[in-house]
Amino acid sequence: MAEVISVSALNRYVKMRLDADDVLFDLALRGEIANFVQNARSGHCYFTLRDDACSVKAVMFRSDAARLAFRPQEGMRVVVRCRATLYERDGAFQLYVNAMFPDGMGAAQLALEQLKEKLAKEGLFDPEHKKPLPAFPQCIGVVTSKTGAALQDIRNVIGRRWPAAKLLLCPVTVQGFEAAQQVADAIRRLDQRRDVDEIIVARGGGSREDLWVFNAEVIARAAFRCKKPLISAIGHEIDYTILDFVADQRAPTPSAAAELAVPDRAEQKRILLELQQNIRKNMQNRLDLCYNGLEQYNYVLEQHLPDRLLQKNAAALQQLQDSIRAQLREKETDASRQLQHAAVLADSLNPYRVLARGYAMMTTEKGKILSEGALQPEQTVYIRSASRRARCRVEAVEELNENT
Structure with a gap:
């Protein structure tokens, strides 16, 4: 058992x-x-x-x-x-x-696809977050290796197209374990500088493994938080990284990134020459219009003979002035006649003229004429004649009838 x-x-x-x-x-x-x-x-x-x-x-x-x-x-x-x-x-x-x-x-490819899906859901790739590049940058920040060919390509293109722009290099390692954090830190440092107008993150061509560091999430988030316009230029034209989807502009090569970053001096010169020609043409057209208008005015003046018109209008003006003067004299005579009549009438109604004929009138001390109804016993009044005034005292006031 x-x-x-x-x-x-x-x-x-x-x-x-x-x-x-x-x-x-x-x-x-x-x-x-x-x-x-x-x-x-x-x-x-x-x-x-x-x-x-x-x-x-x-x-x-x-x-x-x-x-x-x-x-x-x-x-x-x-x-x-x-x-x-x-x-x-x-x-x-x-x-x-x-x-x-x-x-x-491959695990790396699967991780890349999953990171792309995650960042896309968060909106890091959305077009509305893309910032326009400046038309005429004065200072361009460059994140790349200081010994790589990408830096020299960018220098050559910008020196040829727009030499007025200054390059500010923030050197980093573009492959290896520490490269991702270095690139993210460089983006942040350049973004904090006031003199930097835009940023280029670049790396020359290489194998897919060489470019893999630019798929790092830390770089993608640093690029998304960057307030300065950012251009991604990683590898060759067929190479795509996470940074390309987050960046404001993606360039197939570092040289193409430099072309995107600055205007073409020759093209700007051509535009200025064209503007100059258009300005000159517009000025000549305006001069021609003014000359044609002046010719028309000269013709009108010759046809209407200004001297003759002035003489004719001067005669009419003189006649009008004579008529106005005659009317004024007539109105002045009528007004003088009416004034004399009013003066005679006023003189005839002057009470002092009546006094000159022997009449007198009673007034107060201040000269106010008293009516008969205003007389009161014991009242002091003044009798006014043409040339004298007598002060009197009223002893009594008696009513008179028509037969008295």
Whole structure:
């Protein structure tokens, strides 16, 4: 009869046998991810790896998951490096995954596509965020290697097209582990300078791996936050990076970026010459119009003989003046006659003329004429004649009738 053992002993024995098998200690398995969950607190990933017939549970601890270059998704086919053993507490056979790669697509490319999708959803590629390039920049910031061909290409093109522009180089490493952070920091430093009008981020041609650093999220976000217009010029015409989608302008080469950044001196000269010719032409047209108008006025003056018109109008004016003067004299005579008549009438009504004929009138001390109804006994009045005045005192006032 078999020895009776505990469940714990059984699980411990099976785990020991599995761990002792070198084949199970380092496996490379291909399968499809199902039921993928990443614990928010611990960071560990739990999922099932399955094929058409079977499935097995798997776990990937946080330290290994942090090295993933892509985001595992439900239904994704992957290849995992792992060890197979028994989870002793539950008696569950499972995989402990230490590395994972997309099956059929490179991890880096998958990570790139996922980053593009993430940034696009956040609006970093939207056209409404693109800033126009300045028409006549005075200072251009350049982010590139100080020893690379890209810098020399930019210098040559700008020196030929618009030598008035000043170049301000912020040298960086354009490949390697530290390159992404250096490029992002350089963009921020140039953006903070007041004298910089626009920024060119450039790198010469190279392999796809050489240009991969410009797909970094830190560079994309630095370019999006940049307030100065930014031109991306990475690699050759067929090469595209994340930075190209975020930048305000994308140039296929560093030389093309320099052409976008500054105007063409020869073209500007041609435009100025054309403007000068148009101005001269417009001025000549205006002079011609003025000359033609002057000729018309001369013709009108000759036809109407100004001297004759002046003489005719002068005679009419003299006649009008004579008529006005006659009317004024007549009105003056009538007014004088009326004034004399009014003076005679006024003189005849002058009360002092009546006094000259022997009459007198009673007044107050201040000369106000008193009517008969104003007389009162004991009142002092003044009797006024033509040349004398007498002060009198009224003793009594008597009413007179017509027969008295």
